[in-house]
Amino acid sequence: MLKENRTFRMLFFSYGLSTLGDWFDFIAVSILLGFVWKVDPMTMALLPIAYAAPGILLSQFAGVLADRVNKVRMIMSMNTLQAILTLLLLAMPNPFWFLVVVALRSAASVFNDPAQQTLTRQIVPEHQLLKASAMNGAVLQLGKLIGPLLGGLVAAVFAPALCLVINASCFLLSNGFLFAIRKVENHLPRPSAEEQPLPYRQAWQEGWRIFLQSRVLLFSTIFVIVTSMAIQLADAQFPVIFREKLPEHPEMLGYTISVVGLGALATVTWLHRLQEIRSYGWVLGGGVLLIGIGFSWIGVFQPDDGMYWLLVPASLTGVGTGLTSVGGNYLIQKESPPHALGRVRGIMQSLTSATFIIAPLLGGVIMTLLGPSTAFLWVGLLIVVIGGGAILLQRWIWGKRTKDVAVATATVGSERVG
Template identity: 40%
Template sequence: MTTVSNPSNESLDGSTVPKTPPNTLKSNATFMRMFVAYALATFGDWFDTLAIQVMVAYRWGVDPFIIALIPVCMAVPGILLGSLAGTLADRVQKVRIMLLCDAITVVLTIAILFAPSALWLLPLLALRATMGVLHVPAQQALTRQVVAEEHLFQASAMNGFIAQCSKVAGPLLGAVILTLFSPQVCIVVNAVTRLISGGILWPLRQLSENTKSSSALNGNAETTETTAQYELRNETQPESFRAQWREGWRFIRDSRKIMSTLVFGCMGLMAILMIDYQFTTLFREIKPGHEAMVGWLGSSAGAGAVAIILLLNRLPRIGYGWGLGGGYLLIGAGIAALGWIGSETALFWIVVWGLCIGVGNGLFMVTLNYLLQKETPPAFTGRVFGIQNSLSSVVLVVAPLVGGILIRSAGASPAFQYIGIATFMIGIIGIVLQRVLWAEGKSPVATLQE
């Protein structure tokens, strides 16, 4: 571990790091700086995503198979490097990882401007996605350290709010810029926002990172004990990268809440992503000539997610079963209902079911991030989020392919009904069995001591 506490409690700019947590999250200057940087980077990414799609499909006119390879190339780094990136985040200073990733992302984004063809574009996108794989666990691990437990749920809600707003506003603003200028301008905007993001994080580059800070504040006996045992072992005999990587997997295996969450999350995510790219297929069959339906559905889903996150931001916490299971229940109900719409169905109902899906998505994502933050010791946060990223990336590649096969064999409407009902039932299971899935389990400390 290269991150050590600062006995003098001095921050980079010479100020004193408070020994007690701020009274409110907004008074936490370190988190707010991270939050603003995250917001800028997220909005820039959505500008970029839309521009690349337009450039490849309309300007270059490439084969549909090449277009299909774009999300695959962006997911493969997560599959291969997610858990390794998490281990790296737990070994070295997290802010410096984030700054390095931002700098390399700027360079790769500018390189995309000069890509002459898709054969050059795909490896550049894969390399840039690798920077995101390294950045996410470092950001989550640092958040776990600088935010007190009583503010973790609010921090997850704020980050979720920005993520959902960027999905709505990013493509809209990107479309305006595309209309007035060109895809290249959108790509430049992303490079600039990422550069500014790095500049905002720059004053934190030598921030003292203390893995004991959050656990000492939260009073979680299991978390505090786990962190203490981990730090004691590393003070006497520093572990190798491989040993820490294996230890991360063992921690997840022996933590009932984390294991249940990852398995439960991947099951639901598999069902959702099977139809995530197939809404256009559904509307093309049921309402041909109504291309705007997809836009209305996406906008209403985004609005639903933003609305529920604003509501959650006012709450101190939420029950894991109600958040995760309830989120899947609402998403499944919305997907199944879309499978039963007909050619005469009014636009009003499309908007209603879009809101239902969005509320469920926002509820699930905020609860997921909050649970992983709260139930993971600071010393393991990077590895847990890195492993979660690896598993999600596998699902991201496999699920759309399975969904496409199902829709081709059964038809769009029946496939939406089946997948919606399956997701709904997963949500019911999460609510009914929440005391089993997320009950207090045996501390993983014993295993870590072996």
């Protein structure tokens, strides 16, 4: 696919570099706050909020914008802004201003996702959408796997500041690949008269109509919100449960996270071989089911069992992560009308981003009340129920996806003509 489609190849390499950079300085940012400034736990809790809050506030605006402007230029502008803000982090005098700049950088990154997804939908044939989603998913998992490991190594051997410089360089190198395809949208089919851009408010309302009238998109978003809430109850508490289970082997946390990444990478590589996903229930529900089994297994694990047994539930969690990440991206691209993909993506992203703020705080309370082991067990069982329920009720949840999209598109189209 990379050999056949030069435009996707350039976009893919650009996405890979920016993704690697994003994860490369993730550890450095944590080290600067936790070990250099030695901030208190409440200040540290503001870091995930700084990463997630811009998505709640700006995703819908970014989605509308992605459907209206030159997407390559939009990504290049945001990459440049992120590079500048990353370097600006080096000059921050205290944790407060540091977190402000992190939030501003996250706000810039919000605009990249709908633009990248929309452009992918335009330049990739429909029968290759699953391959494209799998390849992008593989890059994301590689970034999660390699970025923190290399970032932690560079931060330990040299300095955390070097990680920020490398990340800024990745953003600028990413723009180099995009520059080669900067005029690609001039050669794409132009919208017809009735598809000309609407005023912003009408375009935003149209995006919501498409979203609410599509059973697949609406029910999938509800499923993702419920699932994300459950997963985030425990996801941020991995250091806590490993500290309880294996206090003398902190390296097992790194090994486990790496195995999760490897399991996800192997899964998206396998999905790359398929032409399409015929059943969202088995892919999305099955993925969530595996994640729940992995969490519950970690909760009941005993050190006497042998610490390397923890890698088994980690691999199950990785497979589940791969299935849900690729399946979710494919669903949005497949089920959204091409002219409104950015808006639909932005709406779904804004709704799901809230879980990354609410659930970790609630998870901290649950861990304190029940203890890490019991909490992981019950949270895992809750996730199993959600995943298993999605498999059993998949016909009711997702129905016949092609028909739903056709109805939603036709309804909105008739409204625009009228």
